[in-house]
Amino acid sequence: MxxxxxxxxxxxxxxxxxxxxxxxxxxxxxxxxxxxxxxxxxxxxxxxxxxxxxxxxxxxxxxxxxxxxxxxxxxxxxxxxxxxxxxxxxxxxxxxxxxxxxxxxxxxxxxxxxxxxxxxxxxxxxxxxxxxxxxxGDKQALLTADNMPPLSSRETEIIHLIAKGLTNKDIADKLYLSVHTIKTHRKNIIKKLGFTFKNAAELVMLVGYLNEFFI
CATH class of the missing domain: 3.40.50.2300 (Response regulator)
Known part of the structure; x- marks a missing residue:
C-alpha cells in the first residue's frame, strides 16, 4: 500500500x-x-x-x-x-x-x-x-467516449510527443519521418479536434483525456 x-x-x-x-x-x-x-x-x-x-x-x-x-x-x-x-x-x-x-x-x-x-x-x-x-471551456465536451474524433495511432503518438515539448524536427527524427509529414499530421489533428492549441501546455492537458481512450 x-x-x-x-x-x-x-x-x-x-x-x-x-x-x-x-x-x-x-x-x-x-x-x-x-x-x-x-x-x-x-x-x-x-x-x-x-x-x-x-x-x-x-x-x-x-x-x-x-x-x-x-x-x-x-x-x-x-x-x-x-x-x-x-x-x-x-x-x-x-x-x-x-x-x-x-x-x-x-x-x-x-x-x-x-x-x-x-x-x-x-x-x-x-x-x-x-x-x-x-x-x-466547451472544448472538453468534444472529448467524450461517444464523440471522440477518430484520431489515428500516429496522430495520438504525435500529440503525446508535442506535449513532451518536442519540436517538429525532434518528432520527425524520432519517428523517422519528414518535417513536412509531421506538419501535415498536426494540421489534420487540429482539423479533427475542431480547435487549435496556443502552446504545448494545452496539449499536455489534452493527453490526460486521450489516455483514457487510446492507452
Whole structure:
C-alpha cells in the first residue's frame, strides 16, 4: 500500500482543518502538519519529505506562484497539488509549463480532492472539473467516449510527443519521418479536434483525456 504523507500549506485555519477532515478517513493518507508561510513550508519539506504538498495559491495568499515553482524545482521527492480559490487560466498554464500538472479549486467535490491527492502522490496529473472547464471551456465536451474524433495511432503518438515539448524536427527524427509529414499530421489533428492549441501546455492537458481512450 502506498503511504501518502501530506503537508498542507494554507494561511486559513478552517481550510487546513477542512482538508484534514476530508482526508482523515483514509488510513494510507497521513497529514504531517501545516504551514502558513513560505519559510515554514520550506522547513517542513526539508525535515519531513512529504510525498504531497497541498498549497493554496491566490492573489492574497502567503504563497505566490514563484514559491510553488521553487518547491517543484527544488524537491524532487515532493509532488505539488495546487489549491485555488480564484483560479486564473493564465496562471494554471504557467504552472503546467513548469511541470506542475495538479490543480483543484476550493469548490471541488470531496471525491475530487481524494482523487487529486492519490494522483499527485503517484506523479500523475489531475485537474478537477472546475479547472478543466477553465482550461478547455466547451472544448472538453468534444472529448467524450461517444464523440471522440477518430484520431489515428500516429496522430495520438504525435500529440503525446508535442506535449513532451518536442519540436517538429525532434518528432520527425524520432519517428523517422519528414518535417513536412509531421506538419501535415498536426494540421489534420487540429482539423479533427475542431480547435487549435496556443502552446504545448494545452496539449499536455489534452493527453490526460486521450489516455483514457487510446492507452
Amino acid at each position: 502506498l503511504m501518502v504523507d501530506v503537508v498542507i500549506a494554507d494561511n486559513q485555519l478552517l481550510t487546513r482543518e477542512g482538508i484534514s477532515a476530508v482526508l482523515a478517513p483514509f488510513k494510507d493518507i497521513h497529514v504531517l502538519g501545516y504551514a502558513s508561510t513560505a519559510d515554514r513550508l520550506d522547513q517542513m519539506i526539508r525535515q519531513s519529505e512529504p510525498r504531497v504538498v497541498i498549497i493554496d495559491h491566490d492573489f492574497d495568499s502567503d504563497f505566490g506562484i514563484e514559491d510553488i515553482k521553487n518547491i517543484n524545482a527544488r524537491f524532487n521527492f515532493t509532488n505539488v497539488l495546487v489549491l485555488s480559490n480564484n483560479p486564473n487560466r493564465g496562471t494554471i498554464i504557467e504552472l503546467i509549463e513548469h511541470g506542475i500538472k495538479n490543480h483543484i479549486t476550493k469548490y471541488c467535490q470531496k471525491d475530487e480532492l481524494i482523487e487529486a491527492v492519490y494522483a499527485t502522490a503517484k506523479g500523475l496529473e489531475y485537474f478537477c472539473e472546475d479547472i478543466s472547464k477553465i482550461l478547455f
